[in-house]
Amino acid sequence: MGHTRDDRAGRHIRRVQGIQKVTTTTNYMPPTSALQQGGVPAAYYGQALTSAHTILNEFLFAGQPLVIALAAVVNSYAESRLDPQATYGVTPWTRPPVLPENSGHSEKSSGLFMLNPDGAGRGMSALQRWDPLTNTRRILSEVEGPAGLSLRQAVKADAPLSQLVALFERDIERPEVTTGRAIYTSRLYPKLANTRASALDRMAPPISAMTRATHKMKRLPWYAWLGVALAAFGGTFFLFRRR
Numbered sequence: 001m002g003h004t005r006d007d008r009a010g011r012h013i014r015r016v017q018g019i020q021k022v023t024t025t026t027n028y029m030p031p032t033s034a035l036q037q038g039g040v041p042a043a044y045y046g047q048a049l050t051s052a053h054t055i056l057n058e059f060l061f062a063g064q065p066l067v068i069a070l071a072a073v074v075n076s077y078a079e080s081r082l083d084p085q086a087t088y089g090v091t092p093w094t095r096p097p098v099l100p101e102n103s104g105h106s107e108k109s110s111g112l113f114m115l116n117p118d119g120a121g122r123g124m125s126a127l128q129r130w131d132p133l134t135n136t137r138r139i140l141s142e143v144e145g146p147a148g149l150s151l152r153q154a155v156k157a158d159a160p161l162s163q164l165v166a167l168f169e170r171d172i173e174r175p176e177v178t179t180g181r182a183i184y185t186s187r188l189y190p191k192l193a194n195t196r197a198s199a200l201d202r203m204a205p206p207i208s209a210m211t212r213a214t215h216k217m218k219r220l221p222w223y224a225w226l227g228v229a230l231a232a233f234g235g236t237f238f239l240f241r242r243r
Contacts, residue, residue: 027203028056028070030077034187038081044093051082051112051132058136059143061215065155066204067197068143070189071164072113072136075173078184079114084132086110100126111135113173120172137219139172147171155197161185162193 029049040048052073059069073082080086085097089105100108100117108117111129113136115121120142121129128134143151150167166180185193192200 028066028073028189029053030073030082030188034077035081037187038077039092040081040083041093044083047084048082048093051076051084054132055112055136058133058140058215060204060207061212062140062144062219063212064140064143065197066200067155067159067161067164067195068151068168070161070192070200071151071168072139072143074165074181074184074188075168076112077188078169078181079173080112082112084112084135085130086112086114088114097130113139115139119174142172143168158196158198160194160196161189161200164197 029052032045035045035048055072055076056069059072060066076082081092083092086092087098087100087103088107088109089103090098100110108126109115109119109121110126111121112132113120115124115129115135115138117124117126117129120138124134124138129138142148148171150171151164154164154167162180162182162185165185166178166182169175169181170178182193
């Protein structure tokens with residue numbers, strides 16, 4: 001019997017729960033009141049918090065400052081209410097979830113960050129965009145690339161969280177109409193909205209260099225590993241030939 005999407009979601013939750021033993025992000029979880037205001041059904045609060053953990057862990061393990069990690073959580077909440085199987089035009093946390101091609105909309109964005117197949121989600125299937133880890137890592141690659149330049153400059157300028165949230169919306173999510181998403185920042189992190197990047201850095205959970213290096217290796221695409229394997233084989237072959 002094949003595995004259902006709920007089975008895969010369960011495995012993902014257990015994987016993230018294991019990560020929680022490594023890094024402490026409990027202080028930065030969206031409050032229940034925010035989930036209620038966002039229309040998240042009570043039965044899915046746990047999964048919504050797991051999504052937030054996934055985003056925070058991926059960003060922090062990749063070496064991103066806490067202020068950008070929190071801005072990512074706020075934007076995911078604004079985009080999908082932290083529903084990994086969200087689809088544009090369909091109420092978040094609708095179950096069973098609706099694939100983009102069955103939504104009745106020309107817009108096909110989906111997943112935690114509503115990746116568009118013609119934008120940041122280019123080359124990804126709908127199921128890949130529904131995978132919370134894959135979705136988060138794709139948006140993280142956007143942040144690490146040229147699109148994240150303003151975010152990095154804002155961190156250097158010691159900007160507050162509210163400004164990073166607005167820049168994340170403008171440069172990473174790139175909706176047709178930008179709002180700054182101040183309402184969502186105040187809803188999720190009312191005490192941190194005006195906190196500057198440097199102050200948040202001092203509040204960030206400690207993550208070892210080894211943990212970050214291991215995480216970076218896990219994010220390498222398959223063809224990078226193939227290149228490493230071929231290089232290692234070639235080096236070994238050369239050594240034996242010299243003998």
